[in-house]
Amino acid sequence: MDKIASPNKTKEIIQEYQFKFSKSLGQNFLIDKNILEKIVQAAEITEEDYVIEIGPGIGSLTQHIADKCRKIVAVEIDKHLLPILAKTLVEYDNIEVIHGDVLKVDLHKLIQDRFQGQKVKVIGNLPYYVTTPIVMKLLEEKVPISSMTIMIQQEVAQRMEAKPSTKDYGALSIAVQYYCQPKILLKVPPTVFIPQPKVSSTIIRLDILERPRVYVENEKLFFRIIKDAFGKRRKTLLNALSTGTLKLNKDLVKEALTTADIDGNRRGETLSIQEFAKLANILAEKM
Numbered sequence: 001m002d003k004i005a006s007p008n009k010t011k012e013i014i015q016e017y018q019f020k021f022s023k024s025l026g027q028n029f030l031i032d033k034n035i036l037e038k039i040v041q042a043a044e045i046t047e048e049d050y051v052i053e054i055g056p057g058i059g060s061l062t063q064h065i066a067d068k069c070r071k072i073v074a075v076e077i078d079k080h081l082l083p084i085l086a087k088t089l090v091e092y093d094n095i096e097v098i099h100g101d102v103l104k105v106d107l108h109k110l111i112q113d114r115f116q117g118q119k120v121k122v123i124g125n126l127p128y129y130v131t132t133p134i135v136m137k138l139l140e141e142k143v144p145i146s147s148m149t150i151m152i153q154q155e156v157a158q159r160m161e162a163k164p165s166t167k168d169y170g171a172l173s174i175a176v177q178y179y180c181q182p183k184i185l186l187k188v189p190p191t192v193f194i195p196q197p198k199v200s201s202t203i204i205r206l207d208i209l210e211r212p213r214v215y216v217e218n219e220k221l222f223f224r225i226i227k228d229a230f231g232k233r234r235k236t237l238l239n240a241l242s243t244g245t246l247k248l249n250k251d252l253v254k255e256a257l258t259t260a261d262i263d264g265n266r267r268g269e270t271l272s273i274q275e276f277a278k279l280a281n282i283l284a285e286k287m
């Protein structure tokens with residue numbers, strides 16, 4: 001079968017199966033072969049690689065990945081796409097499609113069963129309504145993956161890569177950078193999708209670090225401190241932390257900030273991930 005990724009071929013398949021796009025499932029299918037190849041190139045797949053694709057749609061990206069990798073498991077939530085995928089991917093013997101919600105699938109078990117527990121590369125033109133939950137699930141559950149090469153909404157990609165004291169820097173920047181080295185690779189216009197999304201998209205690669213970027217004694221506390229620090233962006237760090245969800249005693253926060261050598265009049269958005277870790281580790285000892 002010819003490759004799917006052209007506007008005509010995609011429309012033909014959609015028509016043949018009377019497929020109805022679901023906006024609520026974030027269905028915007030890629031119709032540009034060059035962009036598909038850019039995603040595959042960015043992932044640096046070799047024939048040794050095992051890949052998990054999130055949301056194969058009608059299989060256009062899946063085909064391009066399968067040409068390069070050893071084996072790919074694609075997880076698709078929409079049962080209406082399964083008969084289409086069965087046809088578009090029929091010529092490949094290294095693709096398995098799993099029907100399911102990637103947020104609910106036990107990925108540790110999947111990797112153990114399908115890939116003998118070996119590290120995998122994750123690739124996907126992600127559904128934009130659940131980008132952050134998907135990325136955070138993979139990172140927080142410490143699924144054995146080496147990288148994620150994903151197409152996501154441009155502004156979310158900018159937040160993932162943002163540095164302190166910039167407008168995009170926030171809790172997501174720190175969460176992603178705690179686990180990964182992010183790299184924005186390419187901005188993609190809405191015209192390469194059917195239907196066209198209202199926003200611009202970006203291909204970003206997240207290389208998972210061997211161990212988190214900073215040493216943190218109590219991860220739960222670390223992320224709660226970050227949440228509080230950014231929850232009230234206009235407040236000083238001292239006020240944000242002593243009136244936030246952690247309800248920390250003001251004197252305790254003052255003391256911890258002094259020990260960490262951080263000025264309490266600064267705002268959370270100016271703190272580096274290292275400074276947040278230092279503060280969290282001091283508070284963990286004092287609490």
Ligand code: SAM
Pocket residue numbers: 025026027028029030031054055056057058059060061062075076077078081100101102103124125126127128130
């Ligand atoms: N990979 C295809 C492409 O590039 O043309 C489709 C990408 S489309 C942006 C997102 C795909 O993810 C859709 O096929 C959608 O049905 C699927 N999807 C949405 N939510 C999902 C979830 N929670 N788990 C698995 N797949 C999901």
